[in-house]
């Protein structure tokens with residue numbers, strides 16, 4: 315399939331350039347586009363045939379439901395049975411932006427979107443290209459991250475072209491994504507909102523507006539807990555190399571990473587290290603990459619997937635990664651890193 319590639323400057327959007335991709339969406343095709351979190355792969359959410367194309371292009375399991383993206387509040391009302399007062403508060407405060415809200419769906423939302431669930435996940439992105447595209451297409455847009463299933467999510471146009479060129483109808487190339495990790499998924503079907511996936515809007519930010527907010531037990535690692543967000547059970551964000559996270563005090567972490575590095579090297583394996591600016595100078599051998607300063611979690615989040623993908627361009631077979639404290643954005647960052655590591659966390 316030939317993929318139509320369009321470059322658009324988000325600072326100065328030429329609306330004419332959005333006409334073709336919007337028409338492709340309305341006609342049931344697939345279009346990858348930038349959002350403030352990661353690039354998304356969109357299709358008409360109300361058209362099961364169009365939605366199927368997303369799953370095929372990504373190689374995504376069909377029971378993993380998709381987020382429906384809207385450009386206006388009027389877009390939400392027909393998709394959900396009701397908008398409870400707290401959900402409305404969350405929408406007013408955090409939309410447009412990196413918050414996805416799960417509510418009970420209406421019959422208009424096809425089961426292909428929800429993986430058979432009776433709820434639907436909805437988000438209004440804040441990226442100007444995403445908003446204009448959805449508005450012009452005049453349909454709600456289902457959009458998972460625009461990567462091949464299992465790989466790190468795309469935060470740069472190049473990542474999308476690498477993964478999806480020849481597999482989708484169009485790709486809109488914009489700048490790098492600001493947030494860099496996917497939206498927070500918040501279940502608002504009950505009295506107390508539950509975070510199903512940590513993201514750009516933190517628990518702390520949500521609680522300041524909504525009062526008590528819980529975190530899905532499965533996310534917290536409770537034994538036997540069944541993930542509510544079906545996406546949580548699949549391999550995610552994984553670079554080609556095997557990732558191991560080392561968690562503990564700084565000196566202990568560095569020592570353990572160096573010990574493991576030696577051990578794997580002795581086995582003939584090429585080892586990479588993923589660290590932070592603060593410890594960059596403490597390691598001296600191998601492929602070393604920093605995700606940013608521990609003092610600036612926004613930058614760390616924005617860099618994470620890009621750096622994981624960069625390791626794919628090296629010979630590295632094992633990546634030893636430092637952990638970060640799970641507060642504020644650190645929750646979303648560790649959530650993605652732990653999944654990239656296939657839950658291999660070494661406590662020291």
Ligand code: TXA
Nearest residue numbers: 351353354379380433434435458459496497543544545
């Ligand atoms: O930032 C984002 O959310 C990006 C951009 C493109 O908007 N999209 C994204 O989509 O990350 P995706 O498909 O990669 O992740 C959707 C997540 C999955 O974890 C899925 O299980 C969950 O949302 N989800 C979708 N519908 C749900 C539902 N009805 N109930 C619970 N979880 C749901």
Ligand code: MG
Nearest residue numbers: 458459467496
């Ligand atoms: Mg994804």
